[in-house]
Amino acid sequence: MGYRRGKSLSNDMEKQSHERETAVGTAGMVVSPHPVATDIGEKILKEGGNAVDAAVAIQFALNVVEPMMTGIGGSGFLMVYDNKKKDVKIYDGHTRAPKGVHPEMFLDDNREVIDFRKRSTHGTAVGIPGILKAMDTALEEHGTKSLADLIQPAIDAAESGVQVNWVLEEALQNFHYRLGKEAKAFYFPEGKPLNEGDSLVKEHLAKTFRILQNKGISAFYEGEIAEAIVANLKEEGGFMTLEDLKNYRLTVDEPIWGEYKGYKIASSAPPSAxxxxxxxxxxxxxxxxxxxxxxxxxxxxxxxxxxxxxxxxxxxxxSGDPEFSDLPxxxxxxxxxxxxxxxxxxxxxxxxxxxxxxxxxxQEGEPKQVIRQPDDMEKSETTHFTVVDQWGNIAACTSTVEHPFGSGIMVKGYGFLLNNELTDFDANPGGINEAQPDKRPVSCKSPTILFKDDKPVLTLGSPGGPTIIGSVFQTIVNVIDHKMNLKEAIEEPRIFxxxxxxxxxxxxxxxxxxxxxxxxxxxxxxxxxxIGNVQAIQIDHGKGRLYGAADSSREGKAAGITENQIKS
Incomplete structure (x- = not known):
């Protein structure tokens, strides 16, 4: 099981990994790619919180422990199933383009496409972050706990320090070239990279979280955090203004529905393809x-x-943004x-x-010209986590800063990285996915819920840019067609x-x-x-059991809870 880590594991270590990565519960389940985040989500459920409460707390925690994958400077799609209403909604916190973008922004003076590494670590790559708005809106509509309470565990982790794990160590070794000056100084203290087992204290990030805790999510889009973002991006040649941040618009979308062998499938809608x-x-x-x-x-x-x-x-x-083009x-x-x-x-x-x-x-409509694009993009990384609560509600979220460490631009004094999601727009203009102001670039995020007889039976998702799609559908066919248990379905080697x-x-x-x-x-x-990092929960209504499984390609953890563990 440990082969995908690039390390051979002893039998004892493999057994410990398997025990950490799988769980059974009757009154709740949390699965995330990091033990700290899973433990925080589990605590929220045990304290009587619901799936959305736990998801918000997990998202903040992952900014502390998986900064190369996700964070408040990024975006995400949060899928919520409300078991009382029997309703699925997607809180689309996808990044939007600042007003200053234009279709030719990734071409040089000779109208040649700028090299991907260069264009993806420049200020012009940064889109308006939306994940906080998605979390805040979902919390407002479904949550039972205060934002301040849900941020606190992440503040505690940031201030007390978290251990660098092998995933972060590996990311620093492989993607150090993506880090800007501020991030390089933080992650390479005295010029040396952090290693597995080192303690990482994040005072600046904790300060930022405290501002959000006291003033609410609007403090990210207006005020001192927004001013710091814009000032940093101005230094890096970016387009973003205070007005862009203030005017960010979230949409709450219906999922795309499909069927496969008697199962109904709800998954992410455009602008995610x-x-x-x-x-x-x-x-x-x-x-x-x-x-x-x-x-x-x-x-x-x-x-x-x-x-x-x-x-x-x-x-x-x-594929494109449905606000800008008709899609077939x-x-x-x-x-x-x-x-x-x-x-x-x-x-x-x-x-x-x-x-x-x-x-x-x-169908009716007019096709737009298809423009071929350069095949120069590196594999992006992201994160996925999912929660089922005691009431049968589900939250499944895929969130990202796009490529490892995003743009590499860390906001000075505030401790978080900004995304490079505008590089998901076409580099060659003229097509359906060309860059335009207020537009959302095409994504591949695929938080997904399967239903049988109108009851949810499986929730899953994965990071990995385009490979997200391959990871999600292969896990589904492993469960449905090859009759694998959930952990087997996730661990079965994938192709893309x-x-x-x-x-x-x-x-x-x-x-x-x-x-x-x-x-x-x-x-x-x-x-x-x-390829990917699937986190999933299977729901067995007949047995009243929840089965959680985390992918061994990161340090994932599944945590199941029972009725007697929940505080009344």
Missing amino acids: GGLTVIQILKVLEKFDLSQYDAKSWEKYYLITEAMRLAFADKIAY IKGLLHDDYIGERAKAVSFERRNDAIDYGNPWKY ASSGPLIEWEPGISMEAKGEMESKGFEFGDEPSR
Whole structure:
């Protein structure tokens, strides 16, 4: 199980990891990628809080322990299932573009695309952060505890210090080049990187949290925090103004709904392309019935690869912000269109001609010109966590600062990093996802809930940029088609392909099947890599049990609670 960490584990350590990463509960469950965050969420549930209360506390905690993945300078999609109303909503705290952006912002004087590392660590990469607004709005509508109380555990952790774990150590080793001057000084004290086991005290971040605790989330969008953000970005050549921050708009969205083998699926809606693409892939796979193939067979790998390539070709062509463009959502999920796309899968070899289709045949509207983009982006990182409470409510959140450490710009004196999410806009202008003021770039975040007989039975999500989609749908088919338990479904080695021939792969996939795939024209990366970090909860209504599982690719923890642990 520990192979994905790049470290071999002793049997005792492997057993401890498995015990930390799995849990059973009857009255609540928390799963997050870090033990400190999970413990904080568990404490909130035991104190009688609900899923949204716990999610807010976890998000603040993850800013302390997973700063390279998420934080108040970033964005996120928070999916909430209200069990009383039987209703699912998405609090879309996705970043928006400042008024100063323009479609050619990522081109140099020669109209060539600026190198990704350069454009993603510049002030112009930073979008208006929305995760705090999402958390605040969800708390207002669903929460039972005060924001001040939910921030306090993260303040305690920041002030007392948290241990650097192997995930942060590895991120500092691999992505130090993304850190700006302020962040470099903090994470490389006296020029030396922090190592696993070092204690990290975050006084400036605690100060920022105390301001939010006393003045509310509006203090981030107006006042001294906002002024510090704008001043820092001005020094870095950014566009953002105080007016941009003050005018940030959150939307509360309906999910995208789909079906797979008798399960209803609710997932993220545009401007995230994640949910739509997950459902489109599953609809293509349903035409072939994956359950007849072994989980490690070449036929399974072949089908999921071609389904991904078809859906990603469409995603690249037709994803955008629905406030700015009509999107062919109905057409992309139309049964006749899915049938048409599925005909591209032959089993004989890789289909060299896979490209985007024409979903506009199946709905009214006008397609926009498709502009090809450079394939120079590095893999982004994010985080996902999920909670079920004693009342059956669910919160599932995927939040991010985009690439590891975001833009690398740390707000001086306030201890948090700013995102680089505007690099999710097209670098080459003219398409549906070009940069425009107040627009939201395309995302792949896919917080997802599955229902059976109108009852929620599984909630999951993952980080990983485009690979989020691959991680989420593969976990779903492992549970439904291959009848794996939740931990097995998460740990089963994954593969990922976008629209091209190259396949990313994790250690543990069948080498025999890999060879068969290569004989059919597929190309595999030279080395395996980690793909995603799934956190999930399964709900067994018959047994009254909750099963939580965290992915071993980080230091995740699942915590289940029982009725007698909840304070009355």
